[in-house]
Amino acid sequence: GAGVSQTPSNKVTEKGKYVELRCDPISGHTALYWYRQSLGQGPEFLIYFQGTGAADDSGLPNDRFFAVRPEGSVSTLKIQRTERGDSAVYLCASSLKGGTSHNEQFFGPGTRLTVL
Amino acid sequence: AQSVAQPEDQVKVAEGNPLTVKCTYSVSGNPYLFWYVQYPNRGLQFLLKYITGDNLVKGSYGFEAEFNKSQTSFHLKKPSALVSDSALYFCAVRVPTDSWGKLQFGAGTQVVVTP
Numbered sequence: 120g121a122g123v124s125q126t127p128s129n130k131v132t133e134k135g136k137y138v139e140l141r142c143d144p145i146s147g148h149t150a151l152y153w154y155r156q157s158l159g160q161g162p163e164f165l166i167y168f169q170g171t172g173a174a175d176d177s178g179l180p181n182d183r184f185f186a187v188r189p190e191g192s193v194s195t196l197k198i199q200r201t202e203r204g205d206s207a208v209y210l211c212a213s214s215l216k217g218g219t220s221h222n223e224q225f226f227g228p229g230t231r232l233t234v235l
Numbered sequence: 236a237q238s239v240a241q242p243e244d245q246v247k248v249a250e251g252n253p254l255t256v257k258c259t260y261s262v263s264g265n266p267y268l269f270w271y272v273q274y275p276n277r278g279l280q281f282l283l284k285y286i287t288g289d290n291l292v293k294g295s296y297g298f299e300a301e302f303n304k305s306q307t308s309f310h311l312k313k314p315s316a317l318v319s320d321s322a323l324y325f326c327a328v329r330v331p332t333d334s335w336g337k338l339q340f341g342a343g344t345q346v347v348v349t350p
Contacts, residue, residue, distance in 0.1 A: 123278065152337060161325050161340030162279070175335040210278065217336045221267060221286045224338065226278035 121145070123227035125211050131233045132201055140196040140230045142211030150217025151194050152224060153186060154210040162210050168194060169217050201234045208232070237262045239328045241341035249349050254316040256344045258309045258326030267329040268309040269338065270300055272322045279325065285309060296320070316348045 124143045132138050144151050149170055154162035164178040168188045176186075183201075188194040198205055208231050212224035239260045248254050260266055267286050271279040283294025290302045300311045309326060323345050327338040 150336065154338075154340075159342070161327075161342050162338075164337040164339070167335045167337055169335070175337065178337070212279075214336070220336065221284070222336075223269065223281045223284055224336075225281065226271070228276065228278045 123211055123213055123225055125209075125227040125230050127230060128228065129231045129233075131235065133235050134201060134203060136201050136234075138198050138201055138232065140198075140209050140232070142194045142196070142213075142227060144192060144194070144211070144213030145225055146192075148213035148215055148225075149191070150214045150220075150222070150224075151188060152212045152214075152217075153194070153196050154212065156208045156210055156229070158207075165196070165209075167217060174217070198232075201232075203234045206232055206234045237328065237330050237339055239326055239339055239341045241324075241326055241344045243344050244342075245345040245347060247347040247349065248316050250318050251315050254311075254313040254320065254346065254348070256311040256324050256326075256346060258311065258341060260307050260309065260326075260328045262328055262330055264331045266331060268300075268302065269327040269329070270294065270298070270309075270311050271325045271327060271340075273325065273343070274322050282311070282324075316346075318348050318350055321346055321348045 151168040153165040156162045167175040171191045183199045186196045208229040210229045212226045214222040269284045270282040285302045326341040
């Protein structure tokens, strides 16, 4: 079966531009997470969706970052007025259930964002 | 504050020798602990997890990890390393009081297995 997919794999943009990053989770997984991985660091949590709703967005760095999951499957991470400091690999993960379950998260290959 | 530490940036071993990758944590309560591996240009792959019960956890590709509550550690081990085990390894902790399951990761340890 297909794993978590993310598009594009690479995105180069200019400072101040708007970008959208897409995540397609494993079919049937209700929980979806976004993480950001900067060079030489471990992934850092951004936002968690249970179904269509963002249950925890405490990791979003500021209001330039926003994410949606309108039908409870595909999610889009949106970044407005990009800054050079936004350059990182953005990882998406899904799990069968989120919340208090112990299900492991399955990660996509990531989108490498470079802001020039 | 919760944290997870991987004290070694890199671990280098010869093929066939035992491999240990260290992880310590600081979490209130009983943590859920995970190990993931990351190959170049690929996503993180789940290796194993500790939730409760037996302190020795066995996972994928011959890896195992031992939960030590008194030392707040969860070291990853493999009795005989392969060149193909060369990758970036991440320890992660899930805070038990967190209702949403987000993971907090260490900075990663680069494992190099030489032929």
